[in-house]
Amino acid sequence: MKYLLVIAHGSRRMASNDEVRDVVRQFELQEHDFDRVATAFLELDKPDIPQGLITAIEQGATDIVIVPYFLSAGRHVSEDIPAEVASVRKDYPNVMIKIAPYLGASDRMPEILLTQANEV
Amino acid sequence: MKYLLVIAHGSRRMASNDEVRDVVRQFELQEHDFDRVATAFLELDKPDIPQGLITAIEQGATDIVIVPYFLSAGRHVSEDIPAEVASVRKDYPNVMIKIAPYLGASDRMPEILLTQANEV
Numbered sequence: 637m638k639y640l641l642v643i644a645h646g647s648r649r650m651a652s653n654d655e656v657r658d659v660v661r662q663f664e665l666q667e668h669d670f671d672r673v674a675t676a677f678l679e680l681d682k683p684d685i686p687q688g689l690i691t692a693i694e695q696g697a698t699d700i701v702i703v704p705y706f707l708s709a710g711r712h713v714s715e716d717i718p719a720e721v722a723s724v725r726k727d728y729p730n731v732m733i734k735i736a737p738y739l740g741a742s743d744r745m746p747e748i749l750l751t752q753a754n755e756v
Numbered sequence: 757m758k759y760l761l762v763i764a765h766g767s768r769r770m771a772s773n774d775e776v777r778d779v780v781r782q783f784e785l786q787e788h789d790f791d792r793v794a795t796a797f798l799e800l801d802k803p804d805i806p807q808g809l810i811t812a813i814e815q816g817a818t819d820i821v822i823v824p825y826f827l828s829a830g831r832h833v834s835e836d837i838p839a840e841v842a843s844v845r846k847d848y849p850n851v852m853i854k855i856a857p858y859l860g861a862s863d864r865m866p867e868i869l870l871t872q873a874n875e876v
Contacts, residue, residue: 640873644827652828655860662866670873701873707827708772734876740775742872746782748862753760753790753821756854
């Protein structure tokens with residue numbers, strides 16, 4: 637069972653976390669081959685990364701792809717997220733957990749910024 | 757003269773700021789009708805927002821579009837950026853300065869996340 641987990645930093649401002657959840661909900665309107673899609677937070681909201689992964693596995697996920705909802709390759713992307721993932725991976729050696737490139741690494745970013753610029 | 761100014765938060769980690777500058781440089785490869793494109797930072801790197809706007813105006817910009825390179829509509833997007841822009845706007849009443857919707861508000865975000873997910 638293929639599962640997509642989008643990981644955001646998490647904010648003290650709950651509306652920001654809800655915004656991420658809303659983006660992830662919009663996946664339901666897209667064509668894709670994931671059986672389930674969910675959100676987890678590095679900090680400040682729930683589920684955290686281990687909780688998000690364990691929920692996925694309990695729901696039957698055998699193949700999990702994590703996308704970091706981050707704009708730059710800072711410590712959170714390069715160290716914190718991989719460390720949290722590694723802590724779960726060792727307990728579930730039969731589940732494939734992969735970390736995709738973070739959002740800001742997308743080569744479509746200029747195109748999206750341009751679309752936003754043309755909205756005004 | 758049409759000018760696009762992408763505004764990022766700015767990071768203590770200079771490589772993150774360089775990443776934003778690189779994304780903005782990629783604009784040169786896109787089709788668009790801006791005469792110039794540049795980056796400014798809310799904090800922690802230069803130029804700051806007033807400096808970025810004044811440079812644009814000194815270069816002849818008459819029509820400036822700002823795109824906030826932010827993922828959520830927090831205080832930075834809703835208050836800090838508009839306040840910085842207003843501080844410059846009052847000195848240059850003949851220059852049109854508009855703030856476009858921030859990056860995270862793009863309805864193409866799910867599609868981009870999906871593209872990233874399919875990279876692994």
